[in-house]
Amino acid sequence: MISRELHWEDVVEGDEIPAVSLEITRNRIVMIVSATRDIFPLHHDEDFARAAGYRAPAVATAFLQGMLGRCLTDWTGPAGKIRRLSLNLKAPTCAGDTVSAGGRVSRKYTENGEHKVDCELAVVTQDGTTTVAAEATVVVPPGGGTRQAGSD
Amino acid sequence: MTTGELSPELRQYIGRVSDFVEGPDEVNAAMVRHWCEMAEDANPVYTDEEYAAASEYGGIISPPTMLSTWVYPRWWPPAEMPPGAGPAQLDLPLGDAPIPAVIGWTDEYFLPVRPGDRIRYNTRLDDISPLKRTRLGAGHFITTTNSYYNQRDELVGTTRYVLLRYRLDD
Numbered sequence A: 001m002i003s004r005e006l007h008w009e010d011v012v013e014g015d016e017i018p019a020v021s022l023e024i025t026r027n028r029i030v031m032i033v034s035a036t037r038d039i040f041p042l043h044h045d046e047d048f049a050r051a052a053g054y055r056a057p058a059v060a061t062a063f064l065q066g067m068l069g070r071c072l073t074d075w076t077g078p079a080g081k082i083r084r085l086s087l088n089l090k091a092p093t094c095a096g097d098t099v100s101a102g103g104r105v106s107r108k109y110t111e112n113g114e115h116k117v118d119c120e121l122a123v124v125t126q127d128g129t130t131t132v133a134a135e136a137t138v139v140v141p142p143g144g145g146t147r148q149a150g151s152d
Numbered sequence B: 001m002t003t004g005e006l007s008p009e010l011r012q013y014i015g016r017v018s019d020f021v022e023g024p025d026e027v028n029a030a031m032v033r034h035w036c037e038m039a040e041d042a043n044p045v046y047t048d049e050e051y052a053a054a055s056e057y058g059g060i061i062s063p064p065t066m067l068s069t070w071v072y073p074r075w076w077p078p079a080e081m082p083p084g085a086g087p088a089q090l091d092l093p094l095g096d097a098p099i100p101a102v103i104g105w106t107d108e109y110f111l112p113v114r115p116g117d118r119i120r121y122n123t124r125l126d127d128i129s130p131l132k133r134t135r136l137g138a139g140h141f142i143t144t145t146n147s148y149y150n151q152r153d154e155l156v157g158t159t160r161y162v163l164l165r166y167r168l169d170d
Helices: A028-038 A046-051 A062-076 B029-039 B047-054 B064-071 B086-090
Strands: A014-021 A081-089 A098-111 A114-124 A132-137 B100-109 B120-128 B137-149 B155-168
Touching: A014 A062, A014 A114, A028 B029, A028 B047, A062 A081, A062 A098, A062 A114, A062 A132, A062 B029, A062 B064, A062 B100, A081 B064, A098 A132, B029 B064, B064 B100, B064 B137, B064 B155, B100 B137
Parallel strands: none
Antiparallel strands: A014 A098, A081 A132, A081 B100, A098 A114, A114 A132, B100 B155, B120 B137, B137 B155
């Protein structure tokens, strides 16, 4: 259960968004194929992946989205709303890797009455390779439990 | 480095929009749980009925990042749709650049998606580049946008893909 509840007033540009880490075990490869429904052999078949020039099966991009999404709402708490998530795929994320997804706050602003935070994120492997550079926009509710006057 | 102009044959695909394709299953709590297990995502609005019911959503919602998963085709039997329907209508004659690689993937989320929703989508081909030399090989950059709607015809989100279709260098 997530207990934290981030408030927009408490966000400072440059703040760290704590990284979440997952090991891409064979079990996780199976879970990724099952959960994303993406059965393309590159994502699970070693022979297919090597023949295509990869060092090992490469995970579906949808998994990386899921991991980055989790990183964001672990940070904001369940009231945070992801509005935009943009991934730039730099290198494959493969079976056997242990990857961390984290980042920092790049901008804080209000727009159309919503309290928004832009984030710069990355997925990094155990040897420091950035496999994904990402940007996100998240709505983070203001504190106090009531709408603030003039917030629109 | 551009190695040529875009052929008229390929140029005519720019701006085309496919027919709609509906996802094989309605949005459901079991698939949401499988997704959360995969990412070890403990956000209670996805999996805790009681918490979600008391939240602003009034019930469980799908992780927004699952959006494209709801329309992923069934594994079996083959989809019952006319040949060439959906994104296949936008299949480009790129026999010389057969290998796909996802370069960019941008989602925007407008409305929550909940168990019971039926999601359908169409695909627009936004752009295709002339053949270019890349690190992977010679290829075309292809930009498409999926637009996802629920059963009330509300636009719940979009995905903009940048795909490289390439061939390995000899």
